[in-house]
Amino acid sequence: MAVGLKNAALIRDQILVLVQKEFKLKYNSTALGFAWCLLVPLLMCVVYYVVFGMLMRVGRAPNYFLYLISGNFLWQFFQGVVMQNGTVLTKNSTLLKKANFDESLLIWGTFFAEALHFLLVIPVLIVAMALYRVAPQWYSILPNLLGAAVSLILLAIGVSYLYAALNIVFRDLERMMRIVMQVWLYASPVFIPVTMIPVKWRFYYMLNPMASIMTLWRNIFYSPQLDWRLYLPPLIVGGLLFLLGRAVFRRLQPQFAERM
Amino acid sequence: MERPIIEISHLTKQFKLSNRRYGLKGVLLHLVDYLHDMRHPRMFTALDDISLSVRRGERIGLTGQNGCGKTTLLSVIGGVYRSYRGRVDVRGRVSMMLALGAGMHPELSGRENIILNGVLQGKTRREMQALMDDIVDFADIGEFIDAPLYQYSSGMKARLGFGVITAIDPEILLVDEVLAVGDAEFKKKCVRRIGGLLERGCTLFLVSHNANDIRRNCDRVIRLDYGRVVADGPVAEVIPEAPVPAASTP
Numbered sequence: 001m002a003v004g005l006k007n008a009a010l011i012r013d014q015i016l017v018l019v020q021k022e023f024k025l026k027y028n029s030t031a032l033g034f035a036w037c038l039l040v041p042l043l044m045c046v047v048y049y050v051v052f053g054m055l056m057r058v059g060r061a062p063n064y065f066l067y068l069i070s071g072n073f074l075w076q077f078f079q080g081v082v083m084q085n086g087t088v089l090t091k092n093s094t095l096l097k098k099a100n101f102d103e104s105l106l107i108w109g110t111f112f113a114e115a116l117h118f119l120l121v122i123p124v125l126i127v128a129m130a131l132y133r134v135a136p137q138w139y140s141i142l143p144n145l146l147g148a149a150v151s152l153i154l155l156a157i158g159v160s161y162l163y164a165a166l167n168i169v170f171r172d173l174e175r176m177m178r179i180v181m182q183v184w185l186y187a188s189p190v191f192i193p194v195t196m197i198p199v200k201w202r203f204y205y206m207l208n209p210m211a212s213i214m215t216l217w218r219n220i221f222y223s224p225q226l227d228w229r230l231y232l233p234p235l236i237v238g239g240l241l242f243l244l245g246r247a248v249f250r251r252l253q254p255q256f257a258e259r260m
Numbered sequence: 261m262e263r264p265i266i267e268i269s270h271l272t273k274q275f276k277l278s279n280r281r282y283g284l285k286g287v288l289l290h291l292v293d294y295l296h297d298m299r300h301p302r303m304f305t306a307l308d309d310i311s312l313s314v315r316r317g318e319r320i321g322l323t324g325q326n327g328c329g330k331t332t333l334l335s336v337i338g339g340v341y342r343s344y345r346g347r348v349d350v351r352g353r354v355s356m357m358l359a360l361g362a363g364m365h366p367e368l369s370g371r372e373n374i375i376l377n378g379v380l381q382g383k384t385r386r387e388m389q390a391l392m393d394d395i396v397d398f399a400d401i402g403e404f405i406d407a408p409l410y411q412y413s414s415g416m417k418a419r420l421g422f423g424v425i426t427a428i429d430p431e432i433l434l435v436d437e438v439l440a441v442g443d444a445e446f447k448k449k450c451v452r453r454i455g456g457l458l459e460r461g462c463t464l465f466l467v468s469h470n471a472n473d474i475r476r477n478c479d480r481v482i483r484l485d486y487g488r489v490v491a492d493g494p495v496a497e498v499i500p501e502a503p504v505p506a507a508s509t510p
């Protein structure tokens with residue numbers, strides 16, 4: 001029991017120092033630091049607003065700019081976790097070639113660093129909500145947040161496991177993954193409203209876990225009622241990807257250090 | 261009799277050699293070659309059927325030519341390489357420094373790396389904070405302690421790394437060629453520091469090409485050659501005093 005507690009404290013500390021490291025490297029290497037990490041996604045939203053909202057006019061969601069930033073922040077979080085975890089093993093080769101610890105902690109370290117960043121940009125969302133005079137649907141905060149968070153953790157960690165491990169075997173996976181994430185972005189309701197998808201295809205569209213997660217997340221600001229059909233698909237798809245990713249990661253883990 | 265702290269039997273470690281790096285593209289374009297290479301990989305045998313037994317408190321010098329498997333052996337004992345044939349039992353907390361800057365991150369400062377390295381080697385943050393002053397004292401690198409590691413000289417990295425691994429009270433200490441970059445004064449400090457650990461029953465593996473370093477720190481020498489143990493015994497037997505002068509042309 002005492003050993004278990006000591007181990008839990010150690011794993012907590014190991015994740016903590018890895019998160020601190022990620023956070024420090026992310027913000028300290030540039031002068032503007034945190035401001036950049038906030039400005040870039042915001043400017044992206046301005047571009048989306050002009051292109052999709054004013055020129056192509058496909059973005060007909062109410063409070064479109066709020067729709068954009070709520071979706072894009074969430075997407076940036078997911079993409080940040082996945083893309084950084086793809087190279088987290090090679091970037092930390094000095095650590096894992098010469099120290100014996102569980103490499104999966106690096107994956108979680110990236111996740112928590114990005115999650116912390118996501119929490120830091122939420123005030124921007126609140127400001128946007130105030131400007132649009134949108135109040136959150138209080139009763140939906142807890143179930144929707146919980147549903148979105150659990151699915152997103154499973155999905156992001158699962159894909160990260162898979163990508164990080166396979167990237168050690170196939171070093172050029174990164175190029176392909178960029179395309180995959182680009183396609184995934186367009187297949188998710190970041191700038192198009194879900195209502196654009198014809199109803200008969202909507203079920204399949206929601207099988208993309210990011211579509212369901214993003215809708216759950218946005219429904220906190222938008223939808224007056226809870227939609228229970230949104231909870232199960234991302235949980236199942238995310239859960240399966242998590243199990244697959246973890247199995248592949250554990251399988252290849254003994255080889256990581258020597259393939260560096 | 262006490263069980264050996266390290267017991268290795270018939271350890272063989274091979275690495276796949278490939279002159280082609282297969283990316284995803286490579287695999288798809290050269291599928292036939294890839295499958296052939298997968299089925300008939302060319303192997304390099306780094307460790308070849310090694311059996312060893314080490315008692316608690318032994319001080320072992322590991323020597324041999326470049327590429328003979330010294331670092332690979334320590335990497336297996338330290339748990340970094342986890343796929344091998346044979347049996348390896350390590351019954352104690354291992355602390356290791358297998359290269360300069362090992363277990364550290366180049367962009368973090370000395371202090372941050374002390375915490376990072378110690379925590380990854382199994383200490384909690386609070387324990388590392390308590391050890392901080394001792395490690396900073398030992399490293400004795402002045403204001404560089406707050407500079408990022410990439411600005412360090414080799415000697416500074418050695419000082420910092422050696423300070424950490426010896427401070428966290430290991431039962432087994434693995435040190436690879438670290439003394440080689442230190443100056444005389446640093447070597448003396450290292451010897452004293454190792455001496456303190458040995459008094460507490462720590463077991464030492466020291467990789468070195470320098471016969472004097474081995475004589476000063478070790479009581480047993482293992483010589484590897486092409487991944488095999490070719491000599492294993494007391495220092496006086498394996499590296500006799502007053503070696504034959506190398507340049508004795510008639």
